[in-house]
Amino acid sequence: MHLIVCLKPVPKPGTVKVDPKTHTLKRESADLILNPPDRYALELALGLKEKYGAKITALMMGPPNAAPLLKEAYALGADQLVLLSDRIFAGSDTLATSYILAQGLQKLSPFDLVLMGKASIDGETAQVGPETAAWLGLPSLTQVKSLVLEQGRWVARRVFERIEEEVEFRAPAVLTVEPEGELWPPSLKRWLASREIKEKVFSAEDLGCNPELCGLSGSPTQVLEVFSPTYEGEREVLSGPPEEVVDRLVSLLQERGLLKGG
Amino acid sequence: MGFWIYGERTEEGFHPVVLELVGVAQKIWPQPEEITVVTLGAEGARPVAEALRAYGVRVLWLHHPELSYFRDDLYAAVLAEKVRAFKPEVFLFGATSQGQALAPRLAGLLRLGLTAHCTALELKDDRLIQIRPSFGENVMAKIVSRTRPQMATVRPGVFPKAQPASVEGELIEEKLEFLPPSALKRRAVFSRPSKESPLSGARIVVAGGRGLLTKENFQKLFELAEILGGAVGATRPVCHMGWISEDHMIGVSGETVAPKLYIGFGISGALQHTVGIEGAEVVVAVNTDPEAPLMKRADIAVVGDATQILPRLIRRLREVKEGDHGT
Numbered sequence: 001m002h003l004i005v006c007l008k009p010v011p012k013p014g015t016v017k018v019d020p021k022t023h024t025l026k027r028e029s030a031d032l033i034l035n036p037p038d039r040y041a042l043e044l045a046l047g048l049k050e051k052y053g054a055k056i057t058a059l060m061m062g063p064p065n066a067a068p069l070l071k072e073a074y075a076l077g078a079d080q081l082v083l084l085s086d087r088i089f090a091g092s093d094t095l096a097t098s099y100i101l102a103q104g105l106q107k108l109s110p111f112d113l114v115l116m117g118k119a120s121i122d123g124e125t126a127q128v129g130p131e132t133a134a135w136l137g138l139p140s141l142t143q144v145k146s147l148v149l150e151q152g153r154w155v156a157r158r159v160f161e162r163i164e165e166e167v168e169f170r171a172p173a174v175l176t177v178e179p180e181g182e183l184w185p186p187s188l189k190r191w192l193a194s195r196e197i198k199e200k201v202f203s204a205e206d207l208g209c210n211p212e213l214c215g216l217s218g219s220p221t222q223v224l225e226v227f228s229p230t231y232e233g234e235r236e237v238l239s240g241p242p243e244e245v246v247d248r249l250v251s252l253l254q255e256r257g258l259l260k261g262g
Numbered sequence: 263m264g265f266w267i268y269g270e271r272t273e274e275g276f277h278p279v280v281l282e283l284v285g286v287a288q289k290i291w292p293q294p295e296e297i298t299v300v301t302l303g304a305e306g307a308r309p310v311a312e313a314l315r316a317y318g319v320r321v322l323w324l325h326h327p328e329l330s331y332f333r334d335d336l337y338a339a340v341l342a343e344k345v346r347a348f349k350p351e352v353f354l355f356g357a358t359s360q361g362q363a364l365a366p367r368l369a370g371l372l373r374l375g376l377t378a379h380c381t382a383l384e385l386k387d388d389r390l391i392q393i394r395p396s397f398g399e400n401v402m403a404k405i406v407s408r409t410r411p412q413m414a415t416v417r418p419g420v421f422p423k424a425q426p427a428s429v430e431g432e433l434i435e436e437k438l439e440f441l442p443p444s445a446l447k448r449r450a451v452f453s454r455p456s457k458e459s460p461l462s463g464a465r466i467v468v469a470g471g472r473g474l475l476t477k478e479n480f481q482k483l484f485e486l487a488e489i490l491g492g493a494v495g496a497t498r499p500v501c502h503m504g505w506i507s508e509d510h511m512i513g514v515s516g517e518t519v520a521p522k523l524y525i526g527f528g529i530s531g532a533l534q535h536t537v538g539i540e541g542a543e544v545v546v547a548v549n550t551d552p553e554a555p556l557m558k559r560a561d562i563a564v565v566g567d568a569t570q571i572l573p574r575l576i577r578r579l580r581e582v583k584e585g586d587h588g589t
Binding site (some may be wrong): 139161 | 392499
């Protein structure tokens, strides 16, 4: 069984810089962390590895400085580390990103399941999973919280707002994972071993990518401009010693009739 | 067939976001007769499809027994074929679980641009300007798409619902003969253990962010909420730190609230959070930094340490309340 977990390097909140020209993220300048929801995809894969036996590939698209994050995946239990990295990938929107991931997945094929986090904490689109599946012509399921194998068929428990469903399908498929449940810390032994592990790096050429479909040229969505929302209207500013400020706040709220019926 | 809206059905009819999308379409699209809700289902879903006509929109109802429940691959394939045939200019989806599973699959099949979680839409020279909070930075982004249809998902609860119209829209019914195969088979469905957000419908929301410094401080919000008869909200970072469950998260990836009073303690006001409180009538912010975005946006900005203000506010409100009982 071959499971591929896609991991996204995301800027550590508060360290992001935006390119003033293209309005895309300058990932090179930010401190990068593993996208926290992706940990749940890896956790699900690790559970399947324990239960059924599997090889886990951690797949990441990102700049070269994201490579150390893959070692974290190794420490957690991934077996093989792959980085898709090329200058022409920069500025990709979700369609271009999913194209590049699909090319990477084809390179790593055959596989049983591709697992991704539900969404990233920077873009928060939740789009790359189903888009990647579409490029590959594979079934997709989102917000999967558990998986079991029954006589060669997978059964996923999948979450919507008001219902959960049990869906049956055959591998290969692309799934996004609902962030819930326990996360286990990496083992010290694997942490130490991860230093010696080298990731494979594939460039656009290695993957046979069509440059037209990568980066800005492969991205149908474009940011026209960014702006800060402004709010007009009266603003009351209260400052001073806490006791006083609280008294004034309470009277203001009373005046406006906001404390009735408590 | 200019402006398409995906008609997501639930057990109780259309998802409320469908009427919100109709509302925004009727506001920005110059040819109201071109606004079309596309819905898929089995024969039995006819009354649901019929009901939408009252809002003056055209309903394109595609039915086949195999479409009785949502299947990502099948629904996307059926819609892809219809988009190729009718070439709409715009195709909007609610940013629901189903919408977020379906829209990107369709966009991937047709190689289209897709903008997620829009909070505002404008039309300029035939281009749909898709507005959403950007990159976790404190800015909004205006996004356009080079491809047609221009696709976007829209947050539920952002736009007002369409009102019934004086003239009924037409119903275009198509019984599909051939369906592409689906790799997915639903075996069972369970109702979800009541996931009603603790925030939905709250008239007063007291929310906390990292400025509260500790989980213990954050817990005091529950006391305040009880005194005020309100609900407790949170920013994403404090949910991730485990101070409170994600059901209480307000913002892009959480709930949208529209209370009469919102008080934010130690919340700087990242757009990721503040898009969720657009509908609040009175916003109070408590922060040491008077320049924090939420402080600038607030109706009442309290300059002070949230960890100091919160317990004092609780005490003061208790006094007020006891005073009231005395009179």
